[in-house]
Amino acid sequence: MWVLKKNYLVQLMNYFLLDLASPSNLLWFWNFGFMLGISMVIQVLSGFLLSLYYNDSVNYAFYSVMYLMLEVENGYEIRFIHSSGASLLFFLIFIHIGRSIWFKSFYMLEVWESGVVIFLLLMMVSLLGYILPWGQMSFWAATVITNLLYVIPYVGGSILEWVWGGFSVGGPTLSRFFILHYIFPFVILVLSLVHLMFLHVNGSSNSLGVTSINDKVESHWFYLLKDLVSFLILMLFFVLMLLLVPFIFMDSENFLFVDIMKTPEHIKPEWYSLFAYCILRSVPNKVGGVVGLLMSIVILMLLPLLTKSYFKFNDFLNSYFVVFHFVVFFMLTWLGGCVVEWPYSSLGGLMSILYFILFFV
Numbered sequence: 001m002w003v004l005k006k007n008y009l010v011q012l013m014n015y016f017l018l019d020l021a022s023p024s025n026l027l028w029f030w031n032f033g034f035m036l037g038i039s040m041v042i043q044v045l046s047g048f049l050l051s052l053y054y055n056d057s058v059n060y061a062f063y064s065v066m067y068l069m070l071e072v073e074n075g076y077e078i079r080f081i082h083s084s085g086a087s088l089l090f091f092l093i094f095i096h097i098g099r100s101i102w103f104k105s106f107y108m109l110e111v112w113e114s115g116v117v118i119f120l121l122l123m124m125v126s127l128l129g130y131i132l133p134w135g136q137m138s139f140w141a142a143t144v145i146t147n148l149l150y151v152i153p154y155v156g157g158s159i160l161e162w163v164w165g166g167f168s169v170g171g172p173t174l175s176r177f178f179i180l181h182y183i184f185p186f187v188i189l190v191l192s193l194v195h196l197m198f199l200h201v202n203g204s205s206n207s208l209g210v211t212s213i214n215d216k217v218e219s220h221w222f223y224l225l226k227d228l229v230s231f232l233i234l235m236l237f238f239v240l241m242l243l244l245v246p247f248i249f250m251d252s253e254n255f256l257f258v259d260i261m262k263t264p265e266h267i268k269p270e271w272y273s274l275f276a277y278c279i280l281r282s283v284p285n286k287v288g289g290v291v292g293l294l295m296s297i298v299i300l301m302l303l304p305l306l307t308k309s310y311f312k313f314n315d316f317l318n319s320y321f322v323v324f325h326f327v328v329f330f331m332l333t334w335l336g337g338c339v340v341e342w343p344y345s346s347l348g349g350l351m352s353i354l355y356f357i358l359f360f361v
Helices: 008-019 028-051 061-070 075-102 109-131 136-151 156-164 171-202 219-244 271-282 286-306 316-336 344-360
Strands: 021-023 216-218
Touching (some): 286 344
16 A cells, blocks of 8 residues: 555545545535436547447448447436436536535636636537437438528538538538447536636635635545435435436437437527526527527636625625526526427526626616
8 A cells, every 4th residue: 555655646546536635515406417427428438338329320320329329238328327317417517507606616716717718518428319219300400500600701601511411411411420429428527627626726615605724624535424314325226216207307209219200399408508598599690699599608718807705705685686597597408398389488598688787787
């Protein structure tokens, strides 16, 4: 053991995982970062197993997924773990971001900005993964989302044809999306390590928002056991979801093979993208909608600059504004899944305006 501790990498891991001093008053909300790491590892491993059976041809992609589900032993379990795991990952991310906003952890600038970049990449990777099963909803979602590139001045049309690999969504598009969906998770894992390094430079924030230099404990065993308990609870919740409601996050249209002559009645992305999709379709101008879509996430990067606070604890009035902002986010997610008609379209426009205004408040 003494010989191992002389190794630089072992010393680094020992510092980050065991000897790291953390504030003694961290709440359970601080465990979601650990659970996010576990979820990300589950996604990478299950995605690797799925890639062994996936065929990225437009003629066989859909049937390769069906073959995995019906013919490969326990193949359906791997697909359920990956598809439901994506929803679990974003559920944990939203809680993690919400905690950071509530307790004003975004003042740790490097940690916050690296986290938002990871969130942006995860949104992109999830969209690429939504397209890969090559069902009816996958094809039309790819068509709608890639067409947003056309709004880029002067070069939008050329970029769109380059992404498609032709004049419409087809075989080259699917192959490119599969390659990107396979590679980018490893980029995200590296960025997650950078995120952790930034976090451990100055240590975690805490629920009081004050420095706790003189009130810290070592992560081992105190927080290691706490993380272990949260991991067991997470796995219990995840297994129950897989056993009881494995199809809850899947769209029925995606169990149909692609029909380019028939558009689904209601094209929509996965639930975790609905808030941004609602903002996109609430703006009558296409360029304005794309800008709103991008800014719905990019504005998180500007949050430390938009808010000025001399006190980092939650005052009474500010807590009401934050809760109201969370309600607006939930409303946008719900409205994004509703049909485009009154009153949902009008409510979507109102909630979109409130979403951006409340960042300044």
